[in-house]
Amino acid sequence: MTGVPASAAGGPAKPNGATASPRGASGQGTAPRGASSRGRDPGGDATAAGVSGAQDGTKPVRGGKIAAAAVxxxxxxxxxxxxxxxxxxxxxGFVALMLADGGYDPAWRSFAWAAFAIAMITDLFDGHLARTYNLVTDFGKIADPIADKAIMGAALICLSALGDLPWWVTAVILGRELGITLMRFWVIRYGVIPASRGGKLKTLTQGVAVGMYVLALTGWLATLRFWVMAAAVVLTVLTGLDYVRQAIVLRRQGIAERRAALEEQQA
Known part of the structure; x- marks a missing residue:
């Protein structure tokens, strides 16, 4: 039995200094103290090589950090x-199709609508897949909102440049999107403003409305797309104001919590 004095086991007592110390007993059969720290990064997270080396008592494989970084x-x-x-x-590709042959050819507009539709569908799935299967990355956090605003902004600008959509509509939608994005960065130190149901409905309505304007529609469908776009503009403004309200409340709460924490420290 490790760590039990020899006299208790029936053997002769060892002289002073020969008795195994608890530290030495507990360390038998394990890796040296330095071995468990190898293969860990400065923050203390073990790499796969470091963990396996600590478990079987062998030296971790060199380059474990490089392998983990590659993963x-x-x-x-x-x-x-x-x-x-x-x-x-x-x-x-959407811009090229939208402006092909002067921008008024129904066939090219149909191809442009297909590209726009594919972009909007991927917008619905990539975020869901990332959250469901734990695929969230720093690249996705940055690239996803950029891609969303790029395709919507390109469509709105093309439609206004072709005279199909008033410029003030494009200015309202893009101004709201840019303003809300900047506001999120402004209050990020106090917390994150979550996407609301109204915001998701706004995104869906904008996508349907812009898609209908991309197509060369006539008759009652052309009238319908006007009202869908009007609903999209209203939702854009209302949800934008709601996000501003949330940002103000979040910032006030954050400032109040910081003041309370400072007062507790001083007390």
Whole structure:
């Protein structure tokens, strides 16, 4: 039995200094103290090589950190990020199709609508896949909103440049999107403003309305798309005001909590 004095086991007592100390007994059969710290990064997270080395008492494999970094880098190439990249690639293709042959050919407009529809569908799936299968990456956090605003902004600007949509509509929608994005960064130190149901409904309505304007519609469908776009503009303004309200409340709460924490420290 490790750590039991020899006299208790029936053997002769060892001289002073020969008795195994508890530290030495507990360390028998385990890796040296330095071995468990190898293979960990400065923050203390063990790499796969470091963990396996600590468990079997062997030295961790050299280059464990490099292997772990390679795994983390490879994880960027997941299905969610690939869909985001596809949406970014579709932006210049959509613009080229939209403006082909002067921008008024129904066939080219149909192809442009197909590219726009694919981009909007991937927008619905990439975020869901990332959250469901734990595929959230720093690249996705940055690229996803950029891709969303790029395809919508390209469509609105093309429609206004062709005279199909008033410029003030494009200015309201794009101004709201840019303003809300900047506001999120402004209050991020106090917390994150979650996406609301109204915001999701706004995104869906904008996509349907812009898609209907991309197509060369006539008759009652052309009248219908006007009202769908009007609903999209109203939702854009209302949800924008709601986000501003949430940002103000979040900032006030954050400032109050910081003051309370400072007062507790001083007390």
């Amino acid at each position: 983390d880098q490879a994880s960027v190439w997941n299905i969610a990020n690939l869909l985001t990249m596809l949406r970014l690639v579709l932006v210049p």
